[in-house]
Amino acid sequence: MSKASNIVWHESNVTKEERQKMKGHSSAVIWFTGLSGAGKSTVSVDLEKELHKLGVHTYRLDGDNVRHGLNNNLGFSAEDRAENIRRVGEVSKLMADAGLVTLSAFISPYREDRDNVRKMMNEQEFVEVYVKCDLGVCEDRDPKGLYKKARAGEIKGFTGIDDPYEEPNKPEITVETDKHSVEECVKQIVDYLKQNGYLGE
Ligand SMILES: Nc1ncnc2c1ncn2[C@@H]1O[C@H](COP(=O)(O)OS(=O)(=O)O)[C@@H](OP(=O)(O)O)[C@H]1O
Numbered sequence: 278m279s280k281a282s283n284i285v286w287h288e289s290n291v292t293k294e295e296r297q298k299m300k301g302h303s304s305a306v307i308w309f310t311g312l313s314g315a316g317k318s319t320v321s322v323d324l325e326k327e328l329h330k331l332g333v334h335t336y337r338l339d340g341d342n343v344r345h346g347l348n349n350n351l352g353f354s355a356e357d358r359a360e361n362i363r364r365v366g367e368v369s370k371l372m373a374d375a376g377l378v379t380l381s382a383f384i385s386p387y388r389e390d391r392d393n394v395r396k397m398m399n400e401q402e403f404v405e406v407y408v409k410c411d412l413g414v415c416e417d418r419d420p421k422g423l424y425k426k427a428r429a430g431e432i433k434g435f436t437g438i439d440d441p442y443e444e445p446n447k448p449e450i451t452v453e454t455d456k457h458s459v460e461e462c463v464k465q466i467v468d469y470l471k472q473n474g475y476l477g478e
């Protein structure tokens with residue numbers, strides 16, 4: 278809910294549709310959710326490179342990066358995670374309005390928070406990608422050494438250890454990074470986007 282009153286929406290003279298036409302592809306928010314170490318960053322970085330080669334205008338938003346700036350006043354309580362996801366959802370929506378394909382990679386552990394982002398956009402604009410990976414595999418990978426710290430009790434409220442992760446019920450795409458290579462996961466997403474008309478002619 279807005280705290281401000283007496284504010285009036287001001288329309289632009291260039292529409293989203295006109296921006297999309299100029300770019301030659303649809304806008305979309307590709308929302309990566311999954312455990313720490315599941316591969317959200319790795320897959321989204323390689324997917325962006327692939328989309329760029331195909332002439333798609335992209336931008337990537339990543340939990341670690343956004344928490345250095347826009348969201349540096351938020352921690353990892355359920356309330357702060359909800360606010361993190363709400364703000365990133367609003368930024369993703371602005372980017373969709375600008376005609377971009379945004380790749381948003383956040384643990385986003387709560388189904389309700391992700392569904393609230395979905396509700397912010399047009400139905401076909403939100404593509405939820407569940408980056409699925411067994412917790413044990415994530416823990417073995419431990420690319421930042423955070424699981425080790427969480428197990429040692431040095432980090433409290435770590436997702437998957439002593440904080441919840443709610444799997445998506447009906448994601449548009451599930452990539453299983455403990456069964457398929459990065460290249461295969463990227464191809465699966467590109468194929469979905471092509472088959473569903475996101476990438477233009
Ligand atoms: N308590 C706790 N739980 C989970 N993750 C933690 C925590 N503390 C720090 N980190 C680091 O923060 C990154 C997750 O940030 P997100 O913004 O994606 O989290 S969330 O969507 O708000 O849940 C996450 O990055 P990824 O490993 O890329 O997922 C971690 O590096």
Ligand SMILES: Nc1ncnc2c1ncn2[C@@H]1O[C@H](COP(=O)(O)OP(=O)(O)O)[C@@H](O)[C@H]1O
Binds near residue numbers: 311314316420455458
């Ligand atoms: N199929 C795969 N997809 C994504 N990452 C993989 C895969 N196989 C192994 N990895 C490795 O797993 C780690 C995933 O880390 P990262 O992308 O930072 O995860 P997240 O962003 O979800 O925390 C990386 O070290 C990556 O090289």
